[in-house]
Amino acid sequence: MALATDPSLRSSDVSHVLVLAPAELAAEARLAATAVGAVRPDLALNVDTSVRSVGALVSAVQAVPDIASSAAEVRETVRRRLLASISGAWLPSVTKLANPNPGMGLHIRSLVARGAGFIALRDDPAWVAQLPLKQQASHRISHLAEGDAVCFGELPEPAISALFGFGLTQRPTRVDSLPDVAGEWGSAEAVEFVLRAPVVSRPRLGTCAVCGDPVWERTCPFCHAGLRGAAPTTSSGALQ
């Protein structure tokens, strides 16, 4: 709710607000947007939630160029970056890991020996394994050789070796740790990382009939209006 009291919202320079949140915080994000709408009813608001981790959201936002031409371009950049991202973590133990589910076998191994720890991938394909990996796993993630990775804290070397096994060709870039890593991964010692394959962009479909911003979908995500010059349509299907 701190969003609604952010002093920058009072500025007439702010015309659009994009609220990004992980899917499990969707209700809170919508509540925050409602509060913002009460403060500034003239604002164009969009709430976008993602099943990706907080780290993936942070990484996607950091990929937005400093000078974006519109709020719609910011939203599209974040969305395409998230689609090309896989979030994971190194964990010393998986006894409290819920997403992805490590299964009973790894759960028991976690109880009897710490060893080099475990690696978990949350997004498709969700996967958990004990380190060191017994075999190459590059088939699990495509195009990673052309991408890169960031890690939120210091990854142990066995975890970095596993990332090279996935096809990464350079060491991950270390950035600051994330808050509440225990809430997300079940361990306060977990170190999250995001694997970033090249982004696949898509052409925009036109411009919004109300705000004039570029639109990549059938309606403007902020104004909910159709495209300029487009015939009315009854289709409501999502493009992705």
Ligand SMILES: [Zn+2]
């Ligand atoms: Zn619009």
